[in-house]
Amino acid sequence: MIEVNELTHYYGLKQAISNVSFKVKKGEILGLLGPNAAGKTTTMRILTCYMPPTGGTATVGGYDIFEKSMDVRKITGYLPENPPLYNDLVVQDYLEFVAKIKGIEKSRIKEEVDSVVEKTSIGDVKQRVIGKLSKGYKQRVGLAQCLLNNPQVVIFDEPTVGLDPKQIIEIRELIKKLKGDHTVILSSHILPEVEQTCERVVIISDGKVVAEDTPENLTARMRGSERVLLEVDGEEKIVKDTFTSFKDIISLQVNKSGAGHLKVVVESKSDLRKEYAKALVKKNIGLLEMQVDKVTLEDIFLHLTTKEEEV
Amino acid sequence: MRETYAIFEKEFKSFFYSPMAYIVIAVFTALTGVFFYLYLSNFVEAAFMDQIRAQQYRQMPQRFNVNIMLIRPYFWNIALISLFTLPTITMRLFSEEKKQGTVELLYTSPITGVQIIMGKFLAGIAFYIVLLIPTMLFQALLFSYGDPEFLPVLSGYIGLILMGSAFISMGLFISTTTENQIIAALGGFALSLILWVIGWGANYAGPTLSPVFDYISIINHFEDFAQGVIDSSHVAYYILFSFFGVYLSLKSIESVKWRT
Numbered sequence: 001m002i003e004v005n006e007l008t009h010y011y012g013l014k015q016a017i018s019n020v021s022f023k024v025k026k027g028e029i030l031g032l033l034g035p036n037a038a039g040k041t042t043t044m045r046i047l048t049c050y051m052p053p054t055g056g057t058a059t060v061g062g063y064d065i066f067e068k069s070m071d072v073r074k075i076t077g078y079l080p081e082n083p084p085l086y087n088d089l090v091v092q093d094y095l096e097f098v099a100k101i102k103g104i105e106k107s108r109i110k111e112e113v114d115s116v117v118e119k120t121s122i123g124d125v126k127q128r129v130i131g132k133l134s135k136g137y138k139q140r141v142g143l144a145q146c147l148l149n150n151p152q153v154v155i156f157d158e159p160t161v162g163l164d165p166k167q168i169i170e171i172r173e174l175i176k177k178l179k180g181d182h183t184v185i186l187s188s189h190i191l192p193e194v195e196q197t198c199e200r201v202v203i204i205s206d207g208k209v210v211a212e213d214t215p216e217n218l219t220a221r222m223r224g225s226e227r228v229l230l231e232v233d234g235e236e237k238i239v240k241d242t243f244t245s246f247k248d249i250i251s252l253q254v255n256k257s258g259a260g261h262l263k264v265v266v267e268s269k270s271d272l273r274k275e276y277a278k279a280l281v282k283k284n285i286g287l288l289e290m291q292v293d294k295v296t297l298e299d300i301f302l303h304l305t306t307k308e309e310e311v
Numbered sequence: 312m313r314e315t316y317a318i319f320e321k322e323f324k325s326f327f328y329s330p331m332a333y334i335v336i337a338v339f340t341a342l343t344g345v346f347f348y349l350y351l352s353n354f355v356e357a358a359f360m361d362q363i364r365a366q367q368y369r370q371m372p373q374r375f376n377v378n379i380m381l382i383r384p385y386f387w388n389i390a391l392i393s394l395f396t397l398p399t400i401t402m403r404l405f406s407e408e409k410k411q412g413t414v415e416l417l418y419t420s421p422i423t424g425v426q427i428i429m430g431k432f433l434a435g436i437a438f439y440i441v442l443l444i445p446t447m448l449f450q451a452l453l454f455s456y457g458d459p460e461f462l463p464v465l466s467g468y469i470g471l472i473l474m475g476s477a478f479i480s481m482g483l484f485i486s487t488t489t490e491n492q493i494i495a496a497l498g499g500f501a502l503s504l505i506l507w508v509i510g511w512g513a514n515y516a517g518p519t520l521s522p523v524f525d526y527i528s529i530i531n532h533f534e535d536f537a538q539g540v541i542d543s544s545h546v547a548y549y550i551l552f553s554f555f556g557v558y559l560s561l562k563s564i565e566s567v568k569w570r571t
Contacts, residue, residue, distance in 0.1 A: 048419040073421040084416035086321070088328035093321075100317035101420045129328075145416070 001026040001061060001183040002047065002153060008055035009042050016042040017207040019056070024200075027180045031198030031215070032187040039207040040187040041081060044155050047185070048078040061152055074103065077151035081158050083142025087131030091122060091141055094130055095148065102149045116144040120174065136167040143174065154178060156186045160193060172197050191215075226271050227293035230264040231257060233286030239264065242279050246272060261288060314422045318430025319437070322404070326438050331399070339396050340445040346388045347449045354381045377459040378539070382450065386467040386537040389446055390530065393439070393475055394507060398499035400438055401482025402492045404431045405564070409490035428483070428560050432553075435479040436472065443471060463539030470536020473549035477529060478503050480556025487563040503529070 002024040009016045017039035024030045032040045046053045047060060049069045057064065063071040086094055095113045104112050117123050120140045125133055130141060139159065146154060159175065160168040175197050178184050188194050194201055195215040203211040203218075211218065232239055236254060243252050243266055253265040266276070273290060280287045326332040358375045365372035408414045417427055447468070453459050482499035489495050510528030513521045525531055529552070532545040 045415075050415060050418050070421050070423075073419055076419070078415070078419045080412060080415040082412045084413040085411070086325060086413060087411065088325050089321075093324070097317060097321045098416065098420070101314050101417070101422050103314065103421050 001028075002058070002185070004043070004047070004056075004058045006056040007043065007046055007053045007058060009039075009046065010054045015207055017204070020204065020207070020209055021056075022202045022209060022212055024183055024185060026183055028200065029175070029179050029184040029186065029198045031194035031201040032185060032204060033189065033191070033194055033201050034187075034204035035189055038204045040204055041157055042207075043204070044078070044157050044185065044187060048076055048155055049073055050078075074149075075152045077146035077148065077154045079142050079146040079154075079156045079159060081161065083138055084145070085130045085138055085141060088129065090127055090129055091117075091133075092126045094141065095144060098145045099148050104149050112148055112150075116147045119147060119177075120144040136163050136170075139163060139167070139171065143171070147178075150181075152183060154182045154184045156184070158187055158189070160188070160190070168193075226269070227265065227267045228273060228276065229289075229291050229293050230266065230276065230287070231261050231289040232264060232280060233261050233288060234280075234283070235285075236262060238283055239280075239285060242283055242285065243276070245279070246275065248272060265293070315426045315430045315433075318422075318427055319434045322431050322434035323437050326400070326434070329403075331403070332438070335396060335399050336442060336445075339392060339442050342392050343389055343446045344449065346392075347385060347446070350381050350385050350388075377453060377457050378463050381453070382459060382464060382467065383537050385446075385450075386471065387533075389443070389471060390474060390533055390537075393442075393471065393478065394503050395500065396442065397435075397439065397475060397478040398482050398485075398496045398503065400442075401435055401479055401486055401499050402496035403486070404435060404483050405486040405560075406490050406492045406495045410492075424561050424564050428557055428564065432476075432480060432483055432557055432560075435483065436476050439475040439479065440472065443468065460539070463537075466536050466539045466541050469541060470533050470545075473536070473546060473553075474529065474533050477549050477552040477556065480553040480560070481506075484556050484560040484563060487560045 004020060004022050007020045008018050020039065020043055022030070032043065034040050045051055046065065047058055049065055049072050052066065057066065059065065060072045061075045063075075065072055086097075089097070092113070095116065096109055099109045099112055117126060120143050122137060122140050122144060125137055125141075130138065133141065139162075143156075143159070146156070156175065160171050163171065172193065175184065175186065179199075186194070186198060198215060201211075201213060201215050201218060202209055236256075239262055240252070240254055243249060243264065246268065248269040250267040250269060251265075252267075255263045257263045273292075277287060277290065354375065354377065357380070358372075361375070362372045364370075408417065450464055454461075478499075481502055482495070485498040485502060486495040489498070506527065506529045508528075509524050510531050513524035513528070516524050526548075532548045535542045535545055
């Protein structure tokens, strides 16, 4: 559905992306993952024909972004990072305006607007002025705008930024519902978000694609070791000795926490949580908290970049 | 066409959603109203004095021409006030879209740059016509109490709208170059003023430049309209001017698309 071929873009002399290539199949949800300024927005802006790339090509739905730009726009819905809303307009008027510039026939406008209003559940704010809405509602109006005309390709730039947890879950659910009917590209710098919603992930760092895989495979690649975070109450020396007595330990860090307790970060080759607990209790050390360290995007990044350097 | 109309409609409506439009209308109406009152008082006083004088010297009172003494200078005044007012209308046309990030919506929708620019340009003109309505009412008073000629009034308004569209096309162009509305307003105002006063410079320029300056000056072409003459060369000047401004705006947004 979407084919990106060696896209390169310069802002003046600064290179934003270089040789970015990936493919998205029909009905798939692809996550574009990367830290800020990695080139996610640039890639998306090129795909939505906001601006042309300095080099490379891309096709969306079989249409070339250079030659068939208008056709690409017709089948694409785009939600930029800041939803493009007119703060003076009423939600209903705004959606009707967008429907008109998207070329929806007059007879279908009402029906289309009603359908996206229902999909994004903004019915109760339909008659309110956009500028007076909360961030969550604004984001949903942005989403409604991008779903108008039932686009085959939907592109979201960080759709959950700045929302509260409940709203984040709602937006994610909404995006998941798009799977199948729509081809979705979603950018984010939050790994759990991508894990939950996307089938495939492209990781971009410094304008280059550093990995492309399913979220499961990516996290599995990270699971070469087990990292456990603990909070204990006891003497620093005894605590250290307790952990170093295990053979499989790769690394150990012990720091004082604010409440006079100790924070321990321990990495081992296998899952030793049970053994840790037993050993600590035996030595009469208070075990206050223990959790498996979640794999974060930063870890994957560190992992990927160090691996590449080794090669 | 439908898309152009959609942009036009949205733009025209949003003028009235913001308080700015009402302030502009209020200020414009107040200023043009004050000048109308002053010109009218002046006219009435002159006519009255003449009548007294005529009685004293037992002569026939002169016939005062409302068109020449009142309507013609009044049109000049409206033109001058428009020069100050129009940049405040044009400043938001594009700068606001840039500031709010809605250009991303416009540029990624299946509409062309021409449609966007034309919609906004026409909305600017439509709003200017709304601005002129109160001055039409003022002049209507003249018709109910006196008997001025109608056609010079009509040609005056045609001239104002043509001149207004030239100012608007220029303001629109300035607005496409910045996301700061203040800069857009000041830039539009400065450019309009330069094009206005360049005619004075003609007096001091050499024999080759003098007619050029004279021709460029935006106000020189208005003179005939205020006097009730519709000269096709002046109409052509304003239409070409607007066309040029619209063309520059179009190139400006296209270049922004390529540069960003």
